[in-house]
Amino acid sequence: MKEHGADSISRYKHKTTFYDPISxxxxxxxxxxxxxxxxxxxxxxxxxxxxxxxxxxxxxxxxVANIRRMRAKKEAKKRGCSHELLQLMAWSxxxxxxxxxxxxxxxACLLYSLRWRIECIFKTxxxxxxxxxxxxxxxxxxRVLLNARFIMITLLYERLYAPLEKLVFTxxxxxxxxxxxxxxxxxxxxxxxxxxxxxxxxxxAIKLLLRYCTFDKRKRKCFxxxxxxxxx
Numbered sequence: 276m277k278e279h280g281a282d283s284i285s286r287y288k289h290k291t292t293f294y295d296p297i298s299x300x301x302x303x304x305x306x307x308x309x310x311x312x313x314x315x316x317x318x319x320x321x322x323x324x325x326x327x328x329x330x331x332x333x334x335x336x337x338x339v340a341n342i343r344r345m346r347a348k349k350e351a352k353k354r355g356c357s358h359e360l361l362q363l364m365a366w367s368x369x370x371x372x373x374x375x376x377x378x379x380x381x382x383a384c385l386l387y388s389l390r391w392r393i394e395c396i397f398k399t400x401x402x403x404x405x406x407x408x409x410x411x412x413x414x415x416x417x418r419v420l421l422n423a424r425f426i427m428i429t430l431l432y433e434r435l436y437a438p439l440e441k442l443v444f445t446x447x448x449x450x451x452x453x454x455x456x457x458x459x460x461x462x463x464x465x466x467x468x469x470x471x472x473x474x475x476x477x478x479x480a481i482k483l484l485l486r487y488c489t490f491d492k493r494k495r496k497c498f499x500x501x502x503x504x505x506x507x
Contacts, residue, residue, distance in 0.1 A: 277372050284387055287368035289360050293318040293330065305359055308332060308366055313380070332368040333380040340365040395454055403457040404428060431460060439484060446481070449489045456488040 276283055293302045296319050307314060314332040319325065335343075343364040347356050369383045400406035406424060409417065440451040460467060463483075471480040 282372045284369055284371040284373065284383060286387070287330070287332075287363075287370055289357075289363065291320070291370075293320055293328070294324045295319070296327070299324055304330075304368075305363055308363070313366075314368075315380070317374075327372075329371050329374060330368065331371060331378075331380050331383050332366045333384075334366050337365075399454050399457045400428065403454075403461045431457065435460065443481070443484055443489065447485065449485070451484065451488050452490050455490075456484070459483075459487045 287304075293304065294300060295302055296317050299319065302318060312334060314330055316330055318328055318330055320328050344356075344361050347361065347364065367380070367384060369380075369387060371378075371383065404424065404427070409420070412420065436451065436453065436456050439456075443449055443451055467480060467483070470476045470483075
């Protein structure tokens with residue numbers, strides 16, 4: 276991926292072994308974190324110790340760490356959780372190929388949080404756009420069908436969701452939920468377009484968006500708010 280100009284970022288998986296790039300000795304991650312408090316270092320990984328990676332880690336509030344431990348214990352009732360794993364939950368630990376020194380732990384957290392957006396997009400395709408429903412057809416028909424669906428998805432996003440999201444936010448400082456919007460528009464596309472492009476009924480169309488397609492009140496930031504915070 277790196278050779279083709281792409282970078283990756285993922286959470287640390289317990290028991291993954293890392294080595295010091297100079298001494299090639301195994302790194303005791305927990306000891307390093309306890310000693311330094313936070314980490315931003317280059318390491319080696321893989322059976323041949325040839326893969327260069329970067330570890331970025333920062334402590335989390337005790338409340339967050341305790342919630343993680345509680346969930347981990349609940350999910351691993353039978354096999355249990357090691358003491359080391361429970362201690363490591365006091366930090367957010369990321370493994371990345373991004374070697375830019377200006378890339379901070381805060382940006383790592385924000386960037387990694389966008390993974391949920393990908394999950395939401397796939398769920399939207401599957402639940403509202405029937406992307407998972409494919410008939411038994413020939414290869415040519417399948418390619419036509421998939422391309423048609425991709426075109427529809429692109430048009431709905433670029434020509435409807437994106438401009439309407441901007442319009443709604445400008446008017447009332449609320450964001451449109453992609454999943455709610457696609458759910459609504461997949462069932463009311465024709466009637467909504469007629470109403471929206473009728474000057475006399477445009478306000479009514481916007482009211483429908485506000486009623487059915489905006490995010491509920493919550494403390495957690497939505498995707499539209501998070502992505503504005505990521506600056507490289």
